[in-house]
Amino acid sequence: MPTHLTTQHRGPALSSSRRPGGRRAVVLATALVALAAPALSACGGDSAAAGGGATLKWTSSYFPTHWDPVVGGSGAQFRELALAYASLTRTDETGKAVPDLAKSWEYNKKGDRITFHLRPGLKFSDGQPVDAAAVKAAIERAQKQKNSALFGDLTSIKSVDAEGLDAVLHLTQVDYQIPQLLGERVLQIASPKAAKNPAKLDQNPVGAGPFTVTQLVPGTKAVLKKNPDYWDAKNIHIDNVELTSAPDASTVVSGLQTGVYNFADLDPSQASAAKKAGLDVFVQPGFNASNLSLNINKAPFDNDKVVDAVRYAINRQEFVDKLTFGYGEVTDQPFPKGYVAYDPKSEADHPYDPAKSKKLLSEAGYKAGAIKLDLVIPADDPQAEIVQSQLAKVGITVTIKVDKNWATPFFAKNLTFSLYGTTGRDSALQTLTAHFGPNGPLNLSSPYEPAGFEAAVAKVRQTPLDAPDYATVLQAATRAGLKSKALVFTYSQPNLIAKSKSISGLPKNPAHIDWTGVTISSGN
Numbered sequence: 001m002p003t004h005l006t007t008q009h010r011g012p013a014l015s016s017s018r019r020p021g022g023r024r025a026v027v028l029a030t031a032l033v034a035l036a037a038p039a040l041s042a043c044g045g046d047s048a049a050a051g052g053g054a055t056l057k058w059t060s061s062y063f064p065t066h067w068d069p070v071v072g073g074s075g076a077q078f079r080e081l082a083l084a085y086a087s088l089t090r091t092d093e094t095g096k097a098v099p100d101l102a103k104s105w106e107y108n109k110k111g112d113r114i115t116f117h118l119r120p121g122l123k124f125s126d127g128q129p130v131d132a133a134a135v136k137a138a139i140e141r142a143q144k145q146k147n148s149a150l151f152g153d154l155t156s157i158k159s160v161d162a163e164g165l166d167a168v169l170h171l172t173q174v175d176y177q178i179p180q181l182l183g184e185r186v187l188q189i190a191s192p193k194a195a196k197n198p199a200k201l202d203q204n205p206v207g208a209g210p211f212t213v214t215q216l217v218p219g220t221k222a223v224l225k226k227n228p229d230y231w232d233a234k235n236i237h238i239d240n241v242e243l244t245s246a247p248d249a250s251t252v253v254s255g256l257q258t259g260v261y262n263f264a265d266l267d268p269s270q271a272s273a274a275k276k277a278g279l280d281v282f283v284q285p286g287f288n289a290s291n292l293s294l295n296i297n298k299a300p301f302d303n304d305k306v307v308d309a310v311r312y313a314i315n316r317q318e319f320v321d322k323l324t325f326g327y328g329e330v331t332d333q334p335f336p337k338g339y340v341a342y343d344p345k346s347e348a349d350h351p352y353d354p355a356k357s358k359k360l361l362s363e364a365g366y367k368a369g370a371i372k373l374d375l376v377i378p379a380d381d382p383q384a385e386i387v388q389s390q391l392a393k394v395g396i397t398v399t400i401k402v403d404k405n406w407a408t409p410f411f412a413k414n415l416t417f418s419l420y421g422t423t424g425r426d427s428a429l430q431t432l433t434a435h436f437g438p439n440g441p442l443n444l445s446s447p448y449e450p451a452g453f454e455a456a457v458a459k460v461r462q463t464p465l466d467a468p469d470y471a472t473v474l475q476a477a478t479r480a481g482l483k484s485k486a487l488v489f490t491y492s493q494p495n496l497i498a499k500s501k502s503i504s505g506l507p508k509n510p511a512h513i514d515w516t517g518v519t520i521s522s523g524n
Helices: 024-030 075-081 132-144 198-203 249-257 268-276 304-313 316-323 354-363 382-392 407-411 428-436 453-461 470-481
Strands: 055-060 089-091 097-099 102-107 113-118 157-163 166-171 211-217 221-226 240-245 263-265 280-284 289-294 371-377 396-402 417-422 487-489 495-499
Touching (some): 249 263, 268 280, 268 495, 304 354, 316 382, 371 382, 382 396, 417 428, 428 453, 453 470
Parallel strands (some): 371 396
Antiparallel strands (some): 157 166, 211 221, 221 240, 263 495, 289 487
């Protein structure tokens, strides 16, 4: 679910522009500067496929608005940026941080300093070395660049010392989440030389990822070729990539059938047609979750009974039934069941109970029809209509208002009532603080935070990821966060993918698309 830019820039992402509950991507993208630069071509030729070899033809509704990872570093777009950029760490199929550009790392005894040891001999696609100085430059740029989407994610890092291939991060507090944090979502590392001109980098990405960009038509198409200098190049079996911005959802299946594409994220409404067409339709694990955002600093949500009335008025199953075509599930928290941060003790804390909702409204002093709310959203969204209908049943009148400049009042915390969704982060704690923390970008009620949340978060930071009680401590933080009166989670919709059967299965890394080991056979 898309996210941030100057005002968008701090939270987990909203959903795809084509998906119910996430049409915000298009709106948020328009808030960015229009990219009108001519196509760049570093290596000539109109198509990566011209050189032959296995070609990935990926059409994406998340086509990057920005190719500078500091600016674009949010939303689902990081999956496409990961073609060109690598990070210190990445996550495996369990969601655990594992080596990427860094081969290993260790904390000091106190837990307020971590040293990342980089792999030797690596270089960016412009020939510059991948070393600790590059890591230092990347972190400092993410913290200081005016239009950075990442500065709010890096508050635990006080300073960085570059010692050859060792990047020493001095922290503002004990924080064992850093290896989880500095993966693809938060620190895709660009060449420091190229990043001296961020505007140029935005049009001409220079990273150390599995592919290098040879042609870029902003907002439309990117052509890439395999990077022979990538640290794990031996396990990258794709020679060329043609990445395009997805057309209307209804035309994606025909494009896959005819071979215009061989890989695409898919709207659930098209899943049945894709299967009938003989395509491989599958769910890539993720952390997607949609919610209602309430501002308790404004009436009527400054009354706790009204907040609870809304909680009990929401029938989560209706969202699943009407919007996900059998692929979604109800959720009352920003994590899927089975994930380490999911808190079973908080499950169904506020079940659907319209009679209880009406009783609470009466106790709060409101007669049926007395509460009139504007639900402000960035684009037409079927979620909003469901919310409108459900609240009408308990006597709350909702008027849906579309504001194309929605991002500005939302992140300024000026709205009373809105919708949002998250794709989560590799650090579960970061997902929690973004939603429930006093400065959380997704907390419409800032500076409010639920009682006990700050202490629970501090305990998570102070608990090593491999500690026996880590899961228990993390789930306690989730439980504390879910006491928040500012969010009502509704449903989750998976990352649905359709591909040609010529493409082998992908690693099931949550929220990521990893091309390691993936092969493409001849034919469709």
